[in-house]
Every structure is written in structure tokens, then in C-alpha cells.
Amino acid sequence: MIVSLHNRRGYTIAQKIAQKAQDRLKQTKDPQKVAQELAGEANMSAADMVRETPFVKPGDDVPKIGSSQQFEEAIAPLNNPNDVGERVGIKDGFAVPVWSNRSRRAFPSSMR
Numbered sequence: 217m218i219v220s221l222h223n224r225r226g227y228t229i230a231q232k233i234a235q236k237a238q239d240r241l242k243q244t245k246d247p248q249k250v251a252q253e254l255a256g257e258a259n260m261s262a263a264d265m266v267r268e269t270p271f272v273k274p275g276d277d278v279p280k281i282g283s284s285q286q287f288e289e290a291i292a293p294l295n296n297p298n299d300v301g302e303r304v305g306i307k308d309g310f311a312v313p314v315w316s317n318r319s320r321r322a323f324p325s326s327m328r
Contacts, residue, residue, distance in 0.1 A: 233258050234303045234310035245298040247314055268316070282307040291315075 233254060240250045251265035258265060269278050272291070277283045290304035294315040301313035 230309055231303075234312060238300065238303045238312045241300045241312055241314055245300070245314075247316075281311060287311060287313070 236257075237250055237254055240253060241247065244250060247266045248262065251262035255262040255265060267280055269281065272278050272288075274288050275283065278287065281287060284304075284306050286304050287306050290301045290311070291313045293299070294301055294313060297315055297317045299315040303310055303312050
């Protein structure tokens with residue numbers, strides 16, 4: 217979940233939305249559904265909240281996420297389709313990684 221870190225209040229709100237996303241993803245295993253549920257609260261469109269990434273190896277620059285050791289650590293335990301990772305801070309916010317059938321998927325959300 218990517219959340220803009222403009223100020224401390226925004227950070228706290230973004231962190232709470234990322235936690236909600238993580239909890240719902242663990243229940244539903246459906247990033248599109250969760251994005252639709254949280255889009256209004258995140259002040260984003262549902263389409264902008266889900267970001268598919270290519271397979272990556274340590275040190276790779278992940279498109280729209282950047283190079284992040286914390287993100288790499290969050291995706292490392294994902295081994296099976298629909299595995300949901302822990303909320304992780306990334307450049308400009310948070311992500312909740314999800315392993316999809318096609319790729320590892322990061323579930324982003326941004327507060328503007």
C-alpha cells in the first residue's frame with residue numbers, strides 16, 4: 217500500500233489503511249475487491265491501488281516502488297499463489313505484497 221508521507225497525520229492514516237488492506241487481503245485473497253473497498257478512504261481509484269510487478273531478485277529496482285531491502289524482505293516468504301505479505305514501508309508510503317498466479321503483486325494506496 218503506497219501512501220504519501222506529507223505529514224505525521226497523513227503517515228498515521230496511511231499506515232491504518234495499509235493495515236486494513238493487509239487484513240482484508242488475508243481474508244479475501246482478492247486485491248481488486250480490497251482496492252474497491254478502500255479506494256475512497258485512500259483517496260485513489262481502485263485501478264491505481266493495485267500494482268503488478270515483474271518477478272524480482274534482490275537489488276532489483278521494482279517499477280513504481282524502487283529498490284527497497286524492506287520490500288525484498290516482505291516478499292521473500294511469498295511462495296504460493298495468493299500468499300499475502302506483511303505491510304511494509306516503501307518510498308512514498310506502504311505496500312502489502314501479494315503473490316498472484318502471474319507475478320508478485322504489490323497492493324498500493326496513496327493519500328493525496
